[in-house]
Amino acid sequence: HIITALDSFHGRTQAMMAATGQPHYQDNWTPLMPGFVNVPYNDFGAIAGAYVEGRTCAVLLEPVQGEGGVNVPDDGYLKRVQDFCKEKNILFMLDEVQTGMGRLGTVFGYQRFEGVEPDVMTLGKALGSGAPLGAFACKEFCSVLEPGDHGSTFGGNALTTAAGGAGAKALLDEDGPGQAMRNGEYLTGKLNALREDHQVITEVRGMGMLIGVEMDEELSAAIVADCAENGLLLNAVRPNMLRFMPPLNASTEEIDEAIGILDSALTKSTGRS
Structure with a gap:
C-alpha cells in the first residue's frame, strides 16, 4: 500500500480519491480503491506506525497542503520521512501540482526544504500555463515506464506540451x-x-x-x-x-x-x- 496524509488532495480519479485523505471528497465514490492508508499530516510517528514490512511501497505527500488548509509542515518533517523511505527501500513521492512551478518561491516546492529531494514528483495546473497539462518526474532507478506503457487520448499532445514549454521558459526567464x-x-x-x-x-x-x-x-x-x-x-x-x-x-x-x-x-x- 501507499501511505498518504489526511487533509491531502491528490485529484479526482478513482485511485486518487482513495489517496486524498478528505472524507467529504471520498463519500460519493465508495467503494474506494484499496491500497492507500491515510494518516495525519506533519506526524512522522503516524507514517512510521502505518508502515508494514513487505506491503508498504511508498509515501505520497504534498510539500505544503493546499486544499487541506495551507498546512505548512514543521522543519525537518519531510526530510525525516524521506530518510525513513530510503531506510525502508520504499519510494518518497511528492505531489507538486499546487506547490510546483514557482508557487512557493522556488521552481519546485520541495526546494524550500533543506535536504529534500523526492524519488517521484507529480506536476500539473501551472505546468500548462492555462492549458490542461500534467506530468510526473522520477529518478532513474524507479523509471520503469516505456513509451506506450501508459497514456490517454489527449495526453502529451503537441498543443499543451508547447504551452507548457513556453510557460516554463517564461517562468525561468522572468524569475x-x-x-x-x-x-x-x-x-x-x-x-x-x-x-x-x-x-x-x-x-x-x-x-x-x-x-x-x-x-x-x-x-x-x-x-x-x-x-x-x-x-x-x-x-x-x-x-x-x-x-x-x-x-x-x-x-x-x-x-x-x-x-x-x-x-x-x-x-x-x-x-x-
Missing part, C-alpha cells in the same frame, strides 16, 4: 519563483496588518504565493462571495479558512487593491462599522 517569494512576503505582511484590524483572523500562514488566512468564525463562504462581486477571487478551502493563490507576478498595487476588497468583505461579514 517567477523570485517574484513569488517577494510578493508573498509583501502579501503576508499586508494580511498580518489586516489581522490587527479584524480580530476574527487567528492566523496567516503559507509560503511564497500560497497563503492561507484562518478565522475563528465560519465566514469563508460569505467573504468569498462578497470578494468575487468586487473582482477578487479567493477559495474557501474550509468554512473558516481562505486560500490565496494569486499570480506570481502580481504587482504591489494589485495586492493593495485585493487587501482593500478583503478588508471591506471582512467588515461586512463581521458586522463591524
